[in-house]
Amino acid sequence: MEPSSPATTATFPAAVEEHETYPPMSPQSHSSDEDTPLQAAPAKYELKAGIRAWAGLETKPAKDYYVDAKGDHDNLAFGSLYRMDVARYRSQNMMEAFGLNHLRFGSSHIDLDSDLDGMDNKVRAGGRYYSAKNAVSERNKGFKHLKIFKGNTSVMLAEDFVPFGTQSLPLKSTTVEQELEESWEDEILRRTREFNKMSRERPHDEKVWLAFAQFQDKVASTQPQKAARLQTTERKISILEKAVELNPDSEELLLCLLKSYGKRDNTETLLTKWEQILTKHPDSSTLWKQYLLLCQGEFSRFKVSEIRKSYVYAVQALSAACTKLCRQDNKSMDSKSSSLVQLEVGLVDIFVNLCRFEWQTGHRELATGLFQAQMEFSLFAPPLYLTTSSKQRLFEHFWNSGGARIGEDGALGWSEWLAKDEESRQKLSMQENSQETETGGWSGWFDPSLGNTETNDLSNKSLEPSLTDGNDAEDLDAEDSPAQDDVESLLKKLGIDVDAESNSEVKDAETWNRWASMELSRDNQQWMPLHENYGSIHCGDAPSGEDNDQLSRVILFEDVTEFLFSLSSEEARFSLMCQFIDFYGGKISRWTSTNSPSWLDRILSLENITDDILEDLGAVSDVVNKNQSSYSCKYKLESLLGSMCDLSQRPGLMKFLKNAILLLLGVFPRNHILEEAVLVTTQMFTPQENSSSIQTNASRALAKSMLKKDRQDFLLCGIYGRTEAMNGNIEQARKIFDMALLSTEATSEDLRKKVPILYLWYAEMEITVSASRNNSDSMHRAVYILSCLGSNLKYSPFVGPISRLQVLRARQGFKEQIRSSRSAFSCGAINKESVALICSASLFESMTTGCYSGLEVIEETFPMTFSESNNLECEDLWVYYIKMLQKNLNQLNLSRVWPSISRGVHKYPYNPKSYSATLTLSYLYSVSNNLRLTLDKCSQRDPSVITLLFALSFEWGKAGSDNRIHSLFERALADDKLQKSVLLWRCYLAYEAEIVCNSSAARRVFFRAIHACPWSKRLWLDGFQKLGSVLTLKELSDLQEVMRDKELNIRTDIYEILLEEETNT
Structure with a gap:
């Protein structure tokens, strides 16, 4: 056997799916004498089922080798004592692996002397099954592999198929394993035949069609020729077109079809197909979201005004659909199942995405004005039955009046303002009538609105803010060429001519750095819109600068009227309110499930890491890096990206x-x-x-x-x-809680249902005090508080520790209350009060019995709560379970809690708490490679920014993790959705520029970033700040011009910085 060229040792898995195996050698094959005959295996192995050939048998097999698909289960590698059934290996010397002891490459690490005695001349010449020659033949599509199939088992089961439980199966299984030799081409024919049959039998099963289309992707991945891949894509498109024809309302099939169109068609054709489908499905918020995201990411066509028009079409189409559905559905709505509610919530999500878009492009006053207008229009509308046009005319009077809007000092709300305005009109009319009676005669027509003290004299003037320089940007990317990573092609796509001479007056890159800093500072200061009489209202945002700049910050009614819509459902109104508070960085509890589209849109649109995610990232970082040096932990994600806005x-x-x-x-x-x-x-x-x-x-x-x-x-x-x-005012807090619990008896029945929430808060406060001050009295107080809830007794202030009998009564009371709530859980009618009751019972058990008893209380509800993946209350219960795990890390057994953790991560893959618990437990009780494999599986199954951030937090600061971090970034950016994440690109750019200090790589990442996310002004400014010494003055000047062409709002002229520098010098 000739030594192979690479100087590395091949390692072989215990069970290979398909490989060639020679007849096993007997123990006597160790002998150095090559003439020693092979001895037969022991008698007890001769009759072993599944062994085709034994060394030393008189009857020789037809071939010198056979294909082994399962491996020998009685082999040492599989737990046997007979170790000669497979090829033997020797331990790997790491010094040899790195080639430190060899001056040449190509030595084999397999023990040739002891293996050659089992090979004949033909084998020595042809090589073993792992040789390059045999590997090439095995990759041939016509090479037949041995596969094992179970008889009478279909590839996919119908949705209504109900399998029998394992206990109902007979003791002796009748399943027969069948061996089948087929090549890759045979498998394609077989599976295509099966999919064709299933699609004919179940034409309205979306899963069958999606699996059929996914199989085409698998086929295309094995085709190196571009023409063959294109042909497979055409076949996939025809499959999906047939599926959409049979299932025209399936959003998942439509999105898959449109994604397939994107691999074949150019941008113009693709957008035309999108518009055709949206014309047929104008009431789909999911399709509108994907269409808007596609338009935002097309750099060659991107302009703020064009994207704004697309949002107008989306909002008006969905608003019309909501109005039509509201007229059809006049019955009382069950908010959780109403299609109107889902449609209105989707409309709210698209509106919030519009505000995020305006904010990130630098038009921050417009974003705030849109929020103010929509909040007033939908939440504070007067209780009058008005048509849409009449309601908008009435709102225009409010908007142009100069009255305070939501968030401003003196704001009353549109409805209250209208009532007071009507009252002032009547008073003014009475005064005018009295004056006419005294003077007599006709004095001409009079408009009462002109006399209103709150009405602005300039309300009818047109003050169009000049947001752009008036020049139309040319199409910078006329051809739909594939993305390349070389800097020259990226610069051409961005519209920058590298060979042109620079005519900029800026002679120092530091000037551009100061310009970017000034631009960021003004963005942070100038976010509040001004009224037309902008000197009359100050909300902490005093006007400064030129008059033109101030007028451009005035938001007119014409700027917001096309985006206004009414909301009838309480859920949509509540979602708008919560997302408004979250948008401006307010501290608000999570208002929706992390699996909801609202939460996914929020995460994908982030430019900075929010405080709720930072809290969980910090917990992981503290556990992982507690043994690391301070220098390795110097750079953290939050320090690279800055604080939250x-x-x-x-x-x-x-x-x-x-x-x-x-x-x-x-x-x-x-x-x-x-x-x-x-x-x-x-x-x-x-x-x-x-x-x-x-x-x-x-x-x-x-x-x-x-x-x-x-x-x-x-x-x-x-x-x-x-x-x-x-x-720190513990005694005052106890008095407040005692007063609240004592007053619950006098309240209504609806209010008393919320009592478990108050008990849980009180007990958690006492536990926190006990942990911080090491005070046993607080622990006794917590047990007493929870015992009152469990025993369903009237509350009285704490006197002393409770007896064992009271503990038993409370435990039994909790069980009965939870048992009575199980019927509601099974129907999905779980509420915050039920979650508080379960958490209180779990906390009581953990304090009186132990942490495992407390965890069991919550684990018993998982079969019912995990079925509701989009239910906020069920997810809150899962979050509390994680909280208890993190409090008792030192007392846990990984095998005991890992199944529940795995199910939770699979059920809530976008919840930061899930990854925080997973990484913390895995790091303490497992090895790093297993944890990396777990994170990789999660990212493949549910790719998200959350998964990437936690994977980075685990690798951050570790020595030798550069390649792993680069791999994480590139794999995430390969996903179509994550490629539109500004936060991901900012992390990647900061890592290359400030940690690795690779200027060429950072330059390439920056150009890729602004090409994928051209709407993010913060991303453009990162290039000016982090790459000022890398980019040339010509490139920096051209980048600013491209920003203007794309209609990003630039507040600072570079000549201001030059004049300031000249003045200082």
Whole structure:
């Protein structure tokens, strides 16, 4: 046997699916004497089923080798004592693997002397089954492989197929394994025949058609020729077109078909097909989202004004569909199953995506104005039955009047403002009538609106802000050529002529760096729209600069009228409110499931890492890097990208959010999510120069004023008590909780149903105090509080520890209450009160019995709660389970909790808590490679930005992890959706520029990034700041020109920086 060329040792798996195996050698084959005959195997192995040939047998097989698909189950590699059934290997020397002891390459690491005695001359000349020659023949499509199939088993089962349980099967299985030799071409024919049969038998089964189309992708992956791949794509398109013809309302089939069109057609043809399908399905928010994302990512066609028109079409089409459906459905709606609710929530998502788009392109005043207009139009509309046109005319009067809008000082809401405006009109009319009576005679027509003190004299003037320079950008990418990574082609796609001479007056790259910093600073300051009489209202955003700049910040009614729509469902209105608060960085509890389209849109559109994700990333980083040096942990993701939008740099944001939430509480009364948001916002955005006592007093005064208005809102008391506990006022917090629990008996039945939430908050507060102060009294208090809930007794303040009998009564009471709620769980009618009850029972068991008993309480509900993947309450229960795991890490057994963790990650793949628990447990109780494999499987199954961030947090700061990090980035960017993630590109650029310090790679990543996400102004400015010393002055100047052509809002002229530098010098 000739030594192979590479100097590495081939390692072989224990069971190879298909490989050639020679007859096994007997133990005597160890002998150095080659003439020693082979001895037969022991007698007990001769009759072993499945062994085709034995060494030393008189009867020789027909071939010198045979194809082994399963391996020998009695082999040492599979747990046997007879180790000569497979080829033998020797241990690998790592020094030899790196070639340190060899001056030449090509030595084989297999023990030739001991293996040659089992080979004849033909084998020595032809090579073993793993040789290059045999590997080439095995890759041939005509090479037949041995496969094992179970008899009478179809490839895919119907949806209504119900398998028998394992206990109902007979003890002796009748399943017969069948051996089949087929080549890859045979498999293609067989599976195509099976898919054709299934598609004829079940033509309306979407899964069959999608599996058929996915099989075409598998076929195309084995075809090296481009023409053959194109032919397979055509076949896939024809399959999907037939599927769509039979299932015209299937959004999943339509998206798969349109994605296939994208692999074949150019941009113009693809967009035409999209428009044709949207014409047939104008009421699909999913299709509109994908279409808008496609338009935003087409660099050659991208312009802010064009994308804005596409959003107009989407909003108006969905709004018309909602109006039509609302007229058809006049019955009382079950909010969880109504198609109208789903359609309105989808419409809200598209509107929020529009605001994100305007914000990220630099038109921040327009984004805020859109939010203000829609919130007033849909949440504060007057209770009048009006047509759409009449409602918009009435709203135009409000918008142009100069009255305060939501978030501004003195804002009342459109409905309340209209009532006061009507009252002032009547008073003015009475005054005019009295004057006419006194003077007599006719004095001409009079318009009462002209006398309104709140009406602006300039309301009828047209103040069109000049957002662009008026020049039409040319088409920068006329051809639909495949993306390339070389910098020259990327520059040409961006419209930058490398060979042209620079005529810019900027002579220093530092000037462009200062320009980018000034641009970021102005973006953070100028986010609040001005009124036409912009000097009259100041919301922490005092006007400065030239008059033209100020006029461009005025948002007219014509700028927002095409995006206005009405909402009739409570769920859609609540979603709009929560996404509004989250948009401006307010601290608000998660309002929707992480599997919902709203949450996925939020994650994909991020430019910075949000605080809720940073919290979980920090927990993982602390566990992984606790043994790392401080230098290796110097750079973190948040330090590279900056804080969340630099909230402290936005003047007036705290007041804006506080005013808005307080006004929204009138629309959503006794909503503890809003109440908690306004208290946290008040405390978080208090100026840092003030002491903590002033911050506490501000939130305390606000809580007291809210309680004066509604003294029966005991959940607000609970939030107030938790706020006091966070500030260290434990005794005050206990008094507040005791007062709230004592007052629950006098409230209505609907309010008393929310009592478990209050008990859980109180107990968690005491446990936190016990952990921080090592106080056993707080632990006894927590047990007592939960025992009152379990025993269903009237609450009284804590006196002393409870007895064992009271513990038993409380445990039994919890079991009975949970048992009575199981019927509601099975129907999917789980609410926050039920989740609080289960969490309280789990917490009680963990304190009185142990952590495993507490975990079992929640695990018993998983079979019912995991069936509802889009239910917020079910996911809250899963999050609480993770919280308990993280509190008891040192007491856990991985094999005990890992099945539940795996199911949770599979069910909620976009929840940061899932990955936080997975990485923490795996790092403590497993090896790093297993954890990497787990993350890779998750990213392949459900690719998302969340998965990538946690995979990066695990690798960040580790020595020798550069290749792994590059692989993570590139694999994520290969996904069509993740390629549109600005956060992913910013992380990649920061990593190359600031950690690896590879200027050429960072330059290439930057050009790829702005080509994939041209709408992100922050991404463009990252290039000016991080690559100022890498890009030439000509390239920097051209980049700014391209930004103007794409209609990104640029607030700073480069000549301002040059003039400032000249003045300073």
